Amino acid sequence: MDKMPAWADAVLVPLISILLAALISALVILAIGHNPVEAFSIMVKESLTSSRGIGNTLYYTTNFIFTGLAVAVAFHARMFNIGGEGQVLLGGLGVALVCLYVPWPHWTLALVGATVAAGVFGAAWALIPAYLQAKRGSHIVITTIMFNFIAAAVLNYVLVNMLRPRGAMEPASGPFPEPTHLPTFQEMFSTADTVLFRSAPVNVSFFLAVLACFAVWLLIWRTRLGYQIRAFGHSESAARYAGISPVRITVIAMLISGGLAGMMALNATMGEAERLVLNASEGAGFIGIAVALMGRSHPFGIFMAALLFGFLYQGGLELAFWTGIPQQLITVIQALVILFTGALDNMVRMPLEKLFLALRKGKA
């Protein structure tokens, strides 16, 4: 018998974790001499109450959905892909090459081409660690984190020596041509009288992220491949018994994971920057781990967690802007959320399980 109802597991546990994180954050803000209530209301006001704020929040959310899904797919095969950063960077390279060197007639076609390129480049970057894990037993945590550094170095080299326009001082590619620019929410939803999502970077790739959530859900719970990935993730010996090749599943799951991570570049590189910059990943590769943990590797949970982290990101930036609270504190708050939802999960879960058992016993 399960220890507590599914809704408690999916909603109550993360909710309490977030509240605890908020409580500690409030104490920290109090300790440095600011008003936590005020700080919190600024965060909410600037990220959730205006269409501009929402647009910014959703922009970050889009990034986190892609990287969160990437981590989740690998999780289902019991692999810890912490190479999201590197895969995002390589995905960005793919996007940049396709946008810069292919004469696209229209953004829709460019988006399709860039999606393929981002996926292929991200997947390719995950392929090497996957192969090493499957065939040589090199631990994927070690190899993927190493590949983050290699990716950063590769990107640096490519930007400085190959993509940088002649005479430019900055290690960045030239701007992508006009037909590859993705429509932003401002362009899509504003009318003549009212401008919505003013100057917010959120763009059409948000819908792609939502689509990716649905696709991953289908993949994991409705396809034979997902069935095999989950089976392998639960028990390698059982997978062997069933004739599911560990090598094949390891490689395929990591390819999908890397591909999803790479697709984050559609939002950040193609949608927002419209050129390839050095720090194209914005740390979202690592945030994806927290998002996947908090979302229990379920696409819906990941969507919700990505919203939360989007809010924290946007709210945090505004907080630093409007108050004297230093930017570093925002990182502390984010870290607290990660700590409580990820690492300290059992601290909340176990008392809750006991509570539910006691309740059930009381009824029986």
Add this chain to the structure above:
Amino acid sequence: MTDTPAIELKGISKSFGPVQANKDISIRVMPGTIHGIIGENGAGKSTLMSILYGFYKADSGEIFINGRQTQIPDSQAAIAAGIGMVFQHFKLVQNFTVLENVILGAEDGGLLKPSLAKARGVLQHLAQEYELNVDPDAMIEDLSVGHQQRVEILKALYREAEILILDEPTGVLTPAEADHLFRILEGLKREGKTIILITHKLREIMEITDTVSVMRRGEMTATVKTAETSPEELAELMVGRKVLLRVDKTPAKPGKSVLEVENLRHTDSAGVERLKGISLKVQAGEILGIAGVSGNGQSELLQVLGGMKTATGTVRVNGEEIDLTGRYSDGQSRRARGISHVPEDRQHEGLIMPYTAWENVAFGYHHDPKYQKNAILMDNAAIKRDAEGKIERFDVRPPNANLAARNFSGGNQQKIVLAREIERNPDILLVGQPTRGVDIGAIEFIHQQIVALRDQGKAILLVSVELDEILSLSDRVAVMFDGQIMGERLPSETNQTELGLLMAGVTQMPDKDKPLIHVVDEQLDAQKEREAKRHGHS
């Protein structure tokens, strides 16, 4: 004999969440007796003993040791009260010597030398008194399982235990080793020690105990004098209904040879050769039983035939050779050749424990076209329908296809695996430990299903460490020892003693006046020596 019980438990209750593992249990164990506790898996035997040994705290109830009420909050208190426990899975440090293990946790001071010297003296004395001979300077990892168990008993006796609890002690022993263990226990009983023997084997209860208590679903259903009961009665008390202890089957009508294995060899990843040239044949309509103490290559044999491990040699199915190393050596291609496999370890191989029953019904057959909706999606509804049918036909309880496999009892998990494999209508069924961890009621059903499949003219290869099971199910018995087949016998023309010797690698019947256990000991020691030498060279 006095009237004060060595152990008296009064009204012990213990629950884990919603599961009541022990319900108001009262029991009196008289000193100087061997008291058996028998019950199915999950009946609460181990929980009760864990309470007695201080691992769990009872929710309510009292413990009296020698008439005095005693609190046992931890195992130190249990030892102080004179209780010793021999666990099913030994708690020994593998790279310590016997002596070092014996004094571990019972050292007299900071320096080891005096403790070791004292222990050596005590061990010598115990060895003479109770036939508990073990080389005090041997490393645990070099000892046979039987000897390791003796070390566990020595550990308890060194701590001056007056009450000895043994949890399923014969599961890993050859019959000769088990006989020897029982002689040791008889000796301990003569010296006035009290012994509690937990087991699920009726034969052992009948053979050695004075009194037996039966547990069912957390309750103590009966305590009877062993001399005044019968295996049939005990089985009925355990299960709550009449149980057929013998397998009803007609003589086999073997047909053509379906599975032919020649010179099969397998070396594991550590470089140890686990299968050393196995040759065997299984015909249609017969059950070939592989007997042996666990760890002698039977698991590897099943895994190689089931496509989980690679090997050299020849395996023919219906006359056609199958691939043992290459692309077509995996579970999928074996299934395609008509081999179904009920693996030894259903929790780590046969089932995905977090998967629902219906998801598990497709496991291994997830490529079957009837489970696919289209090129991309699986037809979950079709799998569910199939699962519901299987659950009904194999009487899986509770009949709920949406329940995760881990929430079924061992017997019902096994029924799910059996239903999946048998209903594929295979030419060959590989079955490993079909009734391990399975309750008596389900054992009967599982045996019937296997025999029924045989009667449909299928070839069945049965691996089991339960000699009773091998003898009652098989039409022929092959005995494995150290990766080899020591010999083949017909169940009607052999007995436990002969098979037991083969299981220890003894092929020649020994002299009448030499005790069997010594022959077995010599053989096992020789094998250990050979292995040690081989490791030395590599």
